[in-house]
Each structure stands twice: as C-alpha cells, then as structure tokens.
Amino acid sequence: MKVAFIGLGVMGYPMAGHLKNAGMDVCVFNRSAEKAERWCEEYKGGMALSPAAAANGCDVVLSCVGNDNDVREVLLGSDGALSAMHSGCLLVDHTTASASLARELHGLASSNGVGFLDAPVSGGQAGAENGALTVMVGGEEQDYAIAKPVFEAYSKFSKLLGPAGSGQLAKMVNQICIAGVVQGLAEGLNFARKAGLDGEALIETISKGAAGSWQMENRYKTMLADQYEFGFAVDWMRKDLGIAIEEAKNNGSQLPVAELVDSFYAEIQEMGGGRWDTSSLLARFTRK
C-alpha cells in the first residue's frame, strides 16, 4: 500500500515511522523540510516538497498538523493533497480540529470520489512513539474498513463513532472530561499540601476508589513534585478546549467547568507554562 503522511510533529513523526516499519510505501511531507529529511534518513522512506506531490499516486493520505488553518493549508488549494487525489483514494485527518471542518472536507472529498475520515487521536507523544494511540473516527463504514489496518500500525484501539465530524466531537468530549478531572485533582492536592498531608500515602489510599482517575494514577507523582515540563502541552489543550467551547455554542450545551478551566490554562500561559503538561493547573496554586 502506498501512503502519504503530512505533518511530522511530535505525533506525526513516529506515526509515519510505524507505517514504514509495518512495510508500507511511505512518502512524507513536512513544512520545514529538515524534519522530513531526518525522517527519511531514520526510516528509509521517501519525501516530497509539497502535500500534492506527496499524495500523488497514493492509496491513502494521512495528515496530522496543528489546527484548522494548517489543515486547510496542507489539504486544500492547488498545492494541497486533495488536488492530487483521485476517485477511490482515502484521505484521513488525524489533526484535532473542528467538526465543521471535518464535514466540509468530507463534502469536498466526496465530490471528487475521495473518501474522508476525521480521526483525531489520544495517547499523546508516548502513545504515538509506542504505537499505542486511540483513534476516534468519523466518516463512512467502507472508508473505515480501508483505514483500520493502517491505524493498527500506531494504535491500540480505533472506532468509527458516526458520520463525518464524529471523531472530532468524541475528542472534544475527551478533553472536556479531562478538564474537570485535572482541576479536581489540582484542588485536592493543593488542599492536601496546605493541610500537611503526606501526598504519597494519601494517593495510595484514595486512588483505587470513587476519586480515582487516569490523571491521578499517572500524574500525581509529578504534581507532588511540582514538575510539569513534559506531557500534553497547555497550549494544545487551550486549542482543543477552544474548539469544544465553540462547538458547544452550536449544539446548545453548557460547559461551566470546562470554560473556567480554560481560563485557568490561560493563566498558566501567562505564567510562561504554555509548554507545560495539563496537570500544571496545580501550579496556579503553588507558584503564585
């Protein structure tokens, strides 16, 4: 199978590598060519100098870039990947972006006989490197059937969740849930610190019960140590929460805590923590 991978960020770089390691014929494109050259050297794959050139002759084209505008830039227009794709090809966008963009891309692709799936991922950089991502998919059954074995190169789980946009909507729910979990954990650990409790003994006691969460289990040690220079960046979380808050206006749902936590992340950015892990909500208490 001939595939193109567009966008070699902390996620895309190892994802494209897993595809090559799985035996696929992979051609990459990245806006800064240096990174594409490094990837080619590491994985012995091919590279192209435009998204359209990368997509040319491919069965499946995958993208994983920054935001809606970046997706438009690499997929649409005369140099965009879609211009080089023909009937029967499949376009997959792994970027966390808006549901409306996903629906627009699905429409544009369909009118050329090209399949489209919105397929944001979770699991972070570690998940991408270990091939253990989760892929949340929106689109049509027959397109998912083609994509599923491709996803298996870098994911431990993928699921088709509904029509175009459903993958993006599911990712929004994921981020909304995380916002509440992390802020509750930050308030709890700050309270514990102020109350003089031993954090390790506390977490050992409460983590298996009704207060337990992935965040508590995987982030309490670094939170107790007040360390945040790793993980999923606050800058990206703000982008994702912004998309969710915008979509909530469309569908009429209320997000009081997600909106409040988004404002707390804005404070973290002002503190210089845009690249810190999302668990840095605790730093609003400890470093002010």
Next chain:
Amino acid sequence: MKVAFIGLGVMGYPMAGHLKNAGMDVCVFNRSAEKAERWCEEYKGGMALSPAAAANGCDVVLSCVGNDNDVREVLLGSDGALSAMHSGCLLVDHTTASASLARELHGLASSNGVGFLDAPVSGGQAGAENGALTVMVGGEEQDYAIAKPVFEAYSKFSKLLGPAGSGQLAKMVNQICIAGVVQGLAEGLNFARKAGLDGEALIETISKGAAGSWQMENRYKTMLADQYEFGFAVDWMRKDLGIAIEEAKNNGSQLPVAELVDSFYAEIQEMGGGRWDTSSLLARFTRK
C-alpha cells in the same frame, strides 16, 4: 474482643454485622431502637438503650453517624459513649466530620487515657455490605495497631495518614477530587448527547485513556440512562463538600470548582434530588 457500634445507618448496619460475623462480641446502639432490634435479630448480637450503655465494658467503641452534631450527641455528654470508657479503651469515629472535631475528640479522649482515631470511610453502601471499604485514619500508631484487625472485618484497605484529623482531611481531598471528575463527566456526556454521539461507543473509546476515571467506568451507564436513584446521595455530598470548603478557609487553599459544583448540587436538591447519586450533576442539563 468486646466492641460497641453506634449508628446503624446504611453504612453502620452492615459494618457492625461484619464485626459480629468475624466472631467479635458486638453491642449496638441506634437512636431509633427498631433498627437495633432488627440488627440483633439478623446477627444475634446485643443492643443497648444509650451510647454509654453500649460502650460499657467494651475494648473498642466505633461510631458512624450523620454529622458533627450527631457525633457530639452520641459520644459526649452524660449518656455519651466516652463517659463509659476507661483508660486503655479505644474510640473510633467512622463518621465523615470536621477535622477540628476529630482533634477535639482526640484531646478529650486522651485526657481520660482513651485512644481516639478519626476514620472516615469510602466505598459507599456497596462497600460496607461487601466488606470492601477503604478507611482513612488519623491518630496515633499504637491505637491504629489495635484498630487495624477490627477494620479488616469490613474494609479492603486502611491506612494511618497522620495525627488526629488526618483521616478527615484525606476524606475531604477525596470528595474534592470527585467533584471535579463528576462535573467534567456530566459536561462531557451532555455535550455528547447534544452532539448526537452514541454514548456507549464513545465511552468504550475514551474510558481507557487520559479522560478515564472510576466515575466514568462505574457511572456512565446510569448517566446515559438518566437514572440516579441509587449510590452516594447528593445530600451527603453537600455535607462533605461543606466541611471541605470550611476547612479550606482555615488552611488557605482555594476550591473554585469544588465550590461551583457544591452550588450545582444545591440546584439538584432544589430539583428534589437530594437522595440521588452524585452523578446526577448531569440532570441539571437533561431535566431542566
């Protein structure tokens, strides 16, 4: 070992039963005597008509009642359990109450040579019935050494977390964390509903990752069904959050989301949901 158990609510009733089943000589007291009579019939234990009478001649006295005032009523005063306890005895309070009351009781007990542990539990009614509670303990090592085998009759885990009051403080952290988790989950599931996502498929996809929690795993089914008539009651959660918010004023920690969620639970009470499970935060969206 001769023990007294004071307070046969949904928690105390099965807890006292586990003690009797473990071979201890158990005497119970409950403010409404009918329930004590029913307990005696079911477990073939003894009952008394006052806390002092129940405590008389016991090595360990355990209480599990409603709030600070209830604790004072059953433990202090001329009819209270403490009046009948002598040097070398141990008093354990399983009630979720304030840390200041725990310190006060520890002081009063100590001055009579009586040991005291504050030991709130988590795990709910099901945990009490199945003998699978978690016990968060504050007090002294030698007293915990006596209590530990007693706790094992109805708990799967107990831990001494520090001096008197530490058990209560840990329970407060537990409830603060839960407030954030449940509200995030409620906002996420409501958003999913408004967005037209299939809830089951969504949770299957996101529950193993960074958004995952005990609450998501154990409450999503009933939340999707909009059912809340079970579990840990909103009335009790408000009591617990009230204690935590009060303590936060003492120790100078901020609880923006826990306070907001407490106000949401007040709305649930106004909707007639005081006895609903804490996951009913979703009903603020679905039933209004």
